[in-house]
Amino acid sequence: MRRNNLMRTIIIFAVIIWAVYQLYPTYSLWQYRQQSEKLVQELQTFANLNVDEIHEALRVGLLEARLRESIQDQDKLNRALNIAEKLNELQEKIDENEPKSIKQGLDLLGGTYLVYEVDLPELLRSLSKNPDARFDSLMTEVTRRSQQTDEDFFNVLLATFQEKGIRLNRYFGRRVQTDDQIIDELKKQAEDAVDRTLEVLRNRIDQFGVSEPTITKQGSRRIVIELAGITDIKRAKSLIGKTAVLEFKLLKDPAVFSAVLKQIDDVVKKKIKASGKAITGADTSKAAGTGTKEVGVSALFGESTVIGDSAAKKANDTTVVVEEELFEQNPFFSLLWPIGNEVMVPAKNLRAVQRILNMPEVKNVIPDDAEFLFSSKPVIHDGQEFYTLFFLKKQPEMTGKYITEAGVTIGSGSQSFTQGQPIVTLNMNREGARIFARVTGANVGKRLAIVLDGKVASAPNIKDKIPSGNAIIEGNFSMEEAKELAIVLRAGALPAPVVPIEERTIGPSLGRDSVRRGQISIAIGIILVVVFMMIYYRMSGLIADIALILNLILIMAALAAFGATLTLPGVAGLILTMGMAVDANVLIFERIREELRTGKTVRAAIDAGYSRAFWTIFDANVTTFLTALVLYQFGTGPIRGFAVTLSVGILASMFTAIVVTRVIFDTITQKRTLTKLSI
Amino acid sequence: MQFLKQTNIDFLSKRKIAISFSLFLIAVGLITLLIHGGPDYSIDFLGGTEIHVHFEKPAPIAEIRKALGEVGFAKAEIKNFGSPNDVLIRIEVQQNNDQATSTILNTLSEKFADMNPTMLSVESVGPKIGKELRSAAVWAVLVSLALILLYIWIRFEFVFGVGAIVALFHDVLITLGIFSILRMEISLSVVAAFLTIVGYSLNDTIVVFDRIRENLKSMRRESFFSILNMSINQSLSRTIVTSLTTLIVVFVLYINGGEVLRTFSFALLIGIIVGTYSSIFIATPVVAEWEMRQLQKSGKTNRRRR
Numbered sequence: 001m002r003r004n005n006l007m008r009t010i011i012i013f014a015v016i017i018w019a020v021y022q023l024y025p026t027y028s029l030w031q032y033r034q035q036s037e038k039l040v041q042e043l044q045t046f047a048n049l050n051v052d053e054i055h056e057a058l059r060v061g062l063l064e065a066r067l068r069e070s071i072q073d074q075d076k077l078n079r080a081l082n083i084a085e086k087l088n089e090l091q092e093k094i095d096e097n098e099p100k101s102i103k104q105g106l107d108l109l110g111g112t113y114l115v116y117e118v119d120l121p122e123l124l125r126s127l128s129k130n131p132d133a134r135f136d137s138l139m140t141e142v143t144r145r146s147q148q149t150d151e152d153f154f155n156v157l158l159a160t161f162q163e164k165g166i167r168l169n170r171y172f173g174r175r176v177q178t179d180d181q182i183i184d185e186l187k188k189q190a191e192d193a194v195d196r197t198l199e200v201l202r203n204r205i206d207q208f209g210v211s212e213p214t215i216t217k218q219g220s221r222r223i224v225i226e227l228a229g230i231t232d233i234k235r236a237k238s239l240i241g242k243t244a245v246l247e248f249k250l251l252k253d254p255a256v257f258s259a260v261l262k263q264i265d266d267v268v269k270k271k272i273k274a275s276g277k278a279i280t281g282a283d284t285s286k287a288a289g290t291g292t293k294e295v296g297v298s299a300l301f302g303e304s305t306v307i308g309d310s311a312a313k314k315a316n317d318t319t320v321v322v323e324e325e326l327f328e329q330n331p332f333f334s335l336l337w338p339i340g341n342e343v344m345v346p347a348k349n350l351r352a353v354q355r356i357l358n359m360p361e362v363k364n365v366i367p368d369d370a371e372f373l374f375s376s377k378p379v380i381h382d383g384q385e386f387y388t389l390f391f392l393k394k395q396p397e398m399t400g401k402y403i404t405e406a407g408v409t410i411g412s413g414s415q416s417f418t419q420g421q422p423i424v425t426l427n428m429n430r431e432g433a434r435i436f437a438r439v440t441g442a443n444v445g446k447r448l449a450i451v452l453d454g455k456v457a458s459a460p461n462i463k464d465k466i467p468s469g470n471a472i473i474e475g476n477f478s479m480e481e482a483k484e485l486a487i488v489l490r491a492g493a494l495p496a497p498v499v500p501i502e503e504r505t506i507g508p509s510l511g512r513d514s515v516r517r518g519q520i521s522i523a524i525g526i527i528l529v530v531v532f533m534m535i536y537y538r539m540s541g542l543i544a545d546i547a548l549i550l551n552l553i554l555i556m557a558a559l560a561a562f563g564a565t566l567t568l569p570g571v572a573g574l575i576l577t578m579g580m581a582v583d584a585n586v587l588i589f590e591r592i593r594e595e596l597r598t599g600k601t602v603r604a605a606i607d608a609g610y611s612r613a614f615w616t617i618f619d620a621n622v623t624t625f626l627t628a629l630v631l632y633q634f635g636t637g638p639i640r641g642f643a644v645t646l647s648v649g650i651l652a653s654m655f656t657a658i659v660v661t662r663v664i665f666d667t668i669t670q671k672r673t674l675t676k677l678s679i
Numbered sequence: 680m681q682f683l684k685q686t687n688i689d690f691l692s693k694r695k696i697a698i699s700f701s702l703f704l705i706a707v708g709l710i711t712l713l714i715h716g717g718p719d720y721s722i723d724f725l726g727g728t729e730i731h732v733h734f735e736k737p738a739p740i741a742e743i744r745k746a747l748g749e750v751g752f753a754k755a756e757i758k759n760f761g762s763p764n765d766v767l768i769r770i771e772v773q774q775n776n777d778q779a780t781s782t783i784l785n786t787l788s789e790k791f792a793d794m795n796p797t798m799l800s801v802e803s804v805g806p807k808i809g810k811e812l813r814s815a816a817v818w819a820v821l822v823s824l825a826l827i828l829l830y831i832w833i834r835f836e837f838v839f840g841v842g843a844i845v846a847l848f849h850d851v852l853i854t855l856g857i858f859s860i861l862r863m864e865i866s867l868s869v870v871a872a873f874l875t876i877v878g879y880s881l882n883d884t885i886v887v888f889d890r891i892r893e894n895l896k897s898m899r900r901e902s903f904f905s906i907l908n909m910s911i912n913q914s915l916s917r918t919i920v921t922s923l924t925t926l927i928v929v930f931v932l933y934i935n936g937g938e939v940l941r942t943f944s945f946a947l948l949i950g951i952i953v954g955t956y957s958s959i960f961i962a963t964p965v966v967a968e969w970e971m972r973q974l975q976k977s978g979k980t981n982r983r984r985r
Contacts, residue, residue: 115808150810237777501805503776510731510799517937524935525928532924536680569868572940575932576875576947579925587886590917616889619834620882626830627823627878631871634819639871646875
């Protein structure tokens with residue numbers, strides 16, 4: 001009846017190795033974070049930048065530039081740049097480990113959870129044709145009523161208007177439309193307001209300065225924003241509330257573009273030479289076959305304080321992707337990839353390119369009337385993410401405020417190449433049409449970039465003069481991309497009124513306190529349970545204890561593997577699981593004791609104990625699992641974290657308490673026939 | 680080591696006493712609930728703003744109240760939170776929550792600069808969200824109860840499902856009652872604790888039921904009643920050991936988990952004690968009671984088999 005113990009042992013060890021492998025990035029991340037945090041604190045004391053600003057600058061690769069702007073004193077600046085260099089290196093490592101680690105919820109890291117809702121009364125006011133005094137009093141009434149009931153806002157609106165005998169088309173839409181049609185249209189407008197806000201916020205996502213801001217739509221009229229690790233909530237909120245700026249900017253002549261790139265390349269090369277550090281430190285032979293190699297970022301800047309051998313060693317940790325041959329000759333070009341007619345930057349090189357573009361020596365060679373901007377979204381090419389680098393005139397040709405409407409249609413048959421393709425339509429008011437006619441007329445053949453908050457959403461070619469104020473944008477859009485572009489175009493035109501309706505902010509000190517308390521609670525809890533089990537069940541208790549510790553490791557590993565978030569209630573769930581996880585073993589042990597009392601041999605008692613207890617354990621766990629699922633459905637952020645650790649804990653404890661302890665028991669009883677079991 | 684040698688306690692004959700005792704507890708809880716006009720909800724369900732501030736010295740509540748009264752928050756509720764240095768300020772739903780929060784924080788840091796007040800957390804919930812969360816919480820509890828009933832019905836018999844559900848209602852009502860008596864607030868995390876209690880108590884109950892199911896198959900000569908009794912006795916040792924280990928960790932959490940988890944772990948603490956009690960004294964007796972009624976109805980006298 002002995003089942004294959006070798007197989008089971010192998011599986012157990014495989015699981016342990018898997019767990020350690022999963023947890024290693026989390027461990028390294030903690031180390032790097034601690035080092036980084038220390039440096040940021042140090043920097044903050046003399047650098048006129050607060051913690052969030054430093055983090056944000058660090059994430060987008062502008063730390064050196066910001067420091068140069070904010071520190072006048074040369075000694076201080078040098079010290080700051082020195083720290084910045086180390087921070088940049090740490091940041092690379094943090095970025096690498098972050099996606100593979102257990103995330104901490106905002107109640108542990110500090111941070112804020114915000115829910116925004118479309119301000120419907122405000123939206124309606126801005127949509128109405130002729131908001132008079134009566135309209136205002138009606139809207140006040142509607143607002144008051146809707147706050148008192150659970151009824152949908154639009155139903156209240158309709159009911160209120162109907163009571164007063166006023167048809168909606170007096171204020172909204174066209175005369176011929178019925179109330180229902182207008183309500184439908186208004187609902188669409190409300191949803192569009194959410195979509196516009198969402199698009200604008202996602203476009204700003206890197207400015208929050210936190211590793212993983214989540215911005216999601218909830219229902220049709222709400223946006224949930226979670227910013228874990230942020231300390232300056234006011235700044236975050238003003239970033240959310242900031243009106244979006246949409247601009248149309250002309251691209252500079254490609255010839256000028258490449259000339260400037262060449263100049264920058266020369267500057268970088270000179271700088272590397274001047275620093276006296278050859279890149280020979282990097283191991284070039286290693287990747288010779290592939291034509292690309294990875295180079296330490298610091299080598300590119302010639303600023304590194306690391307010398308000789310250690311530079312070569314470091315090359316593997318913080319790397320960018322460059323073409324090998326190019327690197328020696330053209331250090332800056334090697335970061336860029338020409339794809340089609342565009343200059344692309346692999347996502348991994350983005351920060352390095354930002355840093356180079358913001359070096360004072362490089363800024364000197366960029367003409368005053370021009371600027372570099374990146375595309376807002378990456379394109380995928382050969383399985384790699386690339387951002388497009390644009391070189392544009394600083395002065396916008398037109399802003400988004402003239403746009404009255406933007407939408408998506410499917411190209412008609414009149415032009416064969418757009419047939420069946422989604423195209424974006426764009427309508428302007430009369431003044432906009434006049435400006436647009438002048439701009440397009442004077443620049444046929446050039447490219448006009450659509451820039452939202454400093455990021456290029458699209459850069460179509462001007463084919464012809466557009467005098468009518470009705471433009472179309474063609475391209476190889478998917479339907480999704482076309483829709484997004486249309487939303488971007490509308491976002492600059494119509495500010496969407498949103499108001500916060502829920503806010504939960506945890507200060508960083510409370511978060512730290514919670515983490516500390518959590519750690520201590522887990523430690524004390526485990527020690528008490530372990531000691532209790534050892535006293536109560538002696539050697540068998542020790543076996544259960546091994547399973548318990550393994551259980552804890554497995555839960556953490558699973559959290560890391562699923563990219564789950566650990567919250568304070570999650571930690572509570574973990575502790576609770578520690579108490580409940582021994583239950584399976586208690587059931588089994590009690591059963592074995594019973595069987596021993598009936599006079600069975602040790603081996604038979606163990607067999608009977610395990611097989612009889614199994615279904616009990618199963619049934620009991622399934623029901624707890626069911627409640628955890630409901631909890632997950634019902635809860636938001638922190639509570640979900642609790643549900644996740646609870647359910648993962650149940651699964652892990654089934655494995656450790658049943659499989660692992662069994663193998664240990666079997667191994668012990670196999671060696672010799674026990675007449676007495678320590679239980 | 681062993682707490683209990685093989686026991687043979689006649690739990691079922693004491694069911695009348697147990698059920699009366701529980702009904703009494705529930706009644707007391709419900710009466711206080713009525714007197715207080717429903718449970719004390721936290722801002723999660725009522726809407727409003729709560730600001731948790733830490734001072735470096737014991738916080739002067741009266742002076743804080745005065746200072747906030749001067750800037751228009753005379754109605755603010757101000758109390759110590761966990762330690763004398765910590766203060767919780769609660770205000771009703773405002774026109775502009777952001778502004779209210781920063782006014783309060785600015786006032787505190789100006790007037791009490793020597794105590795270096797730091798914001799630990801701010802939570803504001805709009806009135807509409809509060810309402811939604813309340814109905815979501817009720818739904819969550821109902822849905823999980825329905826799922827459990829369904830599962831037990833499939834795995835066991837319907838009557839066991841009834842026993843389990845009665846025990847669960849019993850646990851939640853008593854915990855709710857104790858919260859009401861102590862005037863502790865029902866927040867989102869307390870609801871989460873309730874759901875956990877439901878899961879835990881059920882765990883205990885199912886272990887007993889499982890034993891009953893097994894014994895019903897193997898002990899064909901015993902009466903239904905004595906099988907129930909025997910099953911409770913056989914699983915008693917396990918019930919006590921598991922409850923103990925779980926209580927140990929929850930107690931650690933209650934003592935050491937900080938103010939944020941205090942009510943959460945308190946609810947768990949109560950729930951585990953009540954849940955353990957109910958799996959022995961409520962769930963199985965209800966099964967016995969139900970079966971007896973069924974038997975009386977169908978006119979049979981002694982016992983019934985599956």
